[in-house]
Amino acid sequence: MADSKIAKNKIPELIKAVSADYTLYGPKAEAGIVALGRIHSAEELMLDYRNSTISAKELFLPRAEVVYEFDGQKFVDDKLPDEKRVIFGIRPCDCRALALLDRNFDTDEVKDPFYVTRRQNTIVVALGCNQPLSSCFCTAVGGGPFGQEGADVLMGDVGDSLLAKAITSKGKDFLARYGKFFSTAGSGSWDKQAKEARDKMSAAPTLIKPAFGGSELNIENLKSHLDNLFEDEIWETISCKCLGCGACSYLCPVCYCFDLVDEKTASGIKKIRTWDCCMFSMFTHHASGHNPRSANFARLRQKIMHKFNYYTERYGVNGCVGCGRCIRSCPVNLDIRQVLEKIAAAPSATKEK
Amino acid sequence: MTKENEKDWNPRIVAFLCNWCSYAGADLAGVSRMQYASNIRIIRVPCSGRISPLHIISALHRGADGVLVSGCHPGDCHYISGNLVARRKFNMLKNFLEHVGICPERVQFSWVSAAEGARFAALVEKVVEGVRRIGPSEIGTVAVK
Amino acid sequence: MTAVEEEIRKTTADLLAEGKADIVIGFAAGSLPMRATPCFITEPEAAQQLVWNSYCLNNLAVYLPGYFVPAPSLKEEKPAPKVAIVVKGCDGRSVVGLIKERQILRENLIIIAAPCEGMLDVDITQELVGTNEIVCAQEKNGEVTITDEMGKKTKFSRKELLAESCRFCKHRAAPVYDIAVGELPQSKDALAPDNRFEEFLKKSSAERWEQFSREISKCVLCNACRSACPNCYCKVCFADQTRPNWTGSGGELRDVISYHLGRMFHQAGRCVDCGACVRACSMGVDLRTFTYKLVEDAGELFDYTAGLDLEHVPPLMDFNASDSDSFITEPE
């Protein structure tokens, strides 16, 4: 199928038209933070952003959301989110994160109605990364700056216009619906653009070579390495400087662990789902006082294991998209790439079980 | 809180009173049939030194429009120095809350002895009047993002 | 490598080799430009990893209490280790505070004081540079040359790039130490103060509240501020308690505000204004405009500056019959 193309000076019109039909979200800067927020006009839209400070998971798993209300006698009708949304300009890593979250929240056995409804009601229009950051490592974990997974439409910035191609039928409908803003440009130079971005990425780490000892991060055998490492002392070494905060998890587009809490209201109670984080000591604290992960190293181990071993075991893919937010946000510069590298190099990682 | 129903609004004020002086002072005001505003909800505590800043913040968080803390006059503490330790805490807390933009009338501290029923009644009137003037609590009415 | 760096490495190697210390906490090179990372050295050979540069921002004192509180799972009693720590002025003051609060043992500590001329903040620098990523920073005679990913070089004066708390810092040398490396700064002048705090004070109550609640609304409750703060060593933070639940579920802004009010006020008379909480925050919440009030008040009301010596009792652990009553509401 031929690719579509929209001139950048047409974007304000597109935004206006889309806003009339959908609630529009996109990258915008507010109080020094770039996030995927409500877009009311094209001026707010910040398409030359590198990546958002906080990931797009907020739009599918809000920091806090009411899952039911009870007035003391009966339940108030559950309200499922009914907003029809378009997310315009989300990065491919965050899109891929959605595809990973689907594996947890939309399975054959269990479905989370809030997440699933939001996913169904949202059209994801991704924007490929021409200029990945030096902390990005999507290519090492199976994604790419022009990855398509999780997106309905993929766009690429080619100077004065944006190329667009539909990935899903939802995306096809989107491009058809707003076809008048797009011209058919024949086949776009996707491969070239994607290659350029990838080249930039492999070039970028050379600037911070110490992190990789001169080679690119390779996580090919990570799962089997981790199978051998649960009891290893490597965790205590790695976790030395970890402060045990939740910055990495809360900014991660894939970390989804949550808590359910009751809150009293004037007329009854509501059950609220909030973000939670395996790095907090209270996360697994039993009522009896027992805590299976009482030490910080055990919690960091859980975090790494969950992403690169347990997730892989359950869903066949590791739970990291390489967006680099955890690297940028870590107060003590605990770089997950270095952690993975240490794991790969651990003497007992390759031993026979 | 909209302008229209402002005049119907009755502030809810939590008063933490120490058992030995201020609570007895309140009691005296009561048995002496002194009139004072009924907006006060009293929580009796052993000593003003028992009051953690968290109690005060939590009261505002849970919807109190004002907080009054009162203990024995300095020098008269049943536990000798409970109120003196508390005083430093209260002083810094009051300044701090004002600093972040909470009106000075919102959280007030005073000393009332067991014999000062009239002082207690006047104090309550003053606190209620002050809170009424500044309106509902900042924390309680802060807009959800 | 600078002379100070060399001295730190040698001191570290000696302390470990002579068995005077079991572990030395310092900084190693970071994985990102303009970053250093905390580093824990237990073998003399590993001392070569240590660096001392303008990016050693973390307050290393945060790690100390952990060495003196046995992990809950460790049943057997182990003797407390001998810990050496490389400190700037702020870390050093935090160490003093922790000693006074009996969280760490002075006799098990070896405090290595290193010179600090204020640390450079990568986020502040990045903001000045613009959207292109910083890849390299070179410092010479108080000037910093930043190279961005496009190869463009920009010169800044060192003062422009200082971390916010460093601009105001009047105590850049550790007040209590065992070993000094290099020449400790003597000057008590702030490096590059601005009047942002004074500007805030001039605002009306409503404006201050507006700014405060707007800042706090950025918070996602990741607890990085709490985790990075050396003073936040409580075994169970009030915010994690369920009986009573002080701050609600975190679902509403007032919950977040209560958390921050409680956490900040717990620093009253203890905060050394190291700025660790502010820099730890990924969401850019400016906590310092508010915590600085506590630092000022401790000085003004009780003539106390946190962490300057081992003798003075922290103000909220003490009292005086002549303390001010001026904040008391008089009914008449």
Next chain:
Amino acid sequence: MPQKKSDTIVKNPYRPILTTIEKITVENEAKDLKTFRLVFCSDEEANDFHFQYGQFAELTVFGIGECPIGIASSPMDREFLEFTVKRYPDGLVTNALHNCSVGTRIGVRGPLGNCFPMEQMTGRNVVIVGGGFAFTTLRSTIRYILHEANRAKFGNLTLVYGARSPGELLYKDELKEWEAREDIETHITVDKGDESWTGKEGFVPTVLEHVAPSPKDAIVLVCGPPIMLKFTLPVLTKLGFEPGEIITSLEMRMKCGIGLCGRCNIGSKYVCRDGPVFTYEQLQALPAEM
């Protein structure tokens, strides 16, 4: 794994069904163990609630929170559900539950988790080993097996149950009833008896070794505090039980109960969804993080 996109939205898995406390029984001398009998508020929900022995449910004290508790009543008891709950000083929900009185509304979300392996148990001898208050789902199992409609489906039933003291034994009336029955071999023991105690004294593993149930054509369900498990498992191995025939049930801090919230995992297994029932063989393959 191929992704499954849902086309229809399922019911809200976080919303409990409503029940009312009908009866509260204080089980022990320390009064920190109470059995709550809950009745459904709607017949429809009562009819829809089908569980197997070994499963658990999330109990909600509205406005306080939720906690996962094993179902102690039998699947044959259609009119009510029973839960035996220990009060922990720091337990938010368990304290609230213990403060509840008859008539209080309680939310029940479940049944959750897997159950004791019914197929593996059918037609075979069943040995049940319990310690302390970890006896709740075992009691459910015993009640189920002893039901006249089911008893013939199982072989011999042997019970070894112990508690710290006579006052700490759960379901005392039922224990007496079982001791009098012919179709269950009951061995009740306490760590230390009192003046009135005429039964066995001694730890569960010791008594078990003495009773020495035959592993032949038998399956053993064992639940108890970690220390009891630690000493019981070697005894069972010594008696000749295969790790795959030793069944236990785990507990872990849980929130969602349906494998979504990422909290109760041991290795890649979620205790709430893949458990709480595991064979000793499965446990041996999991990391030691319990």
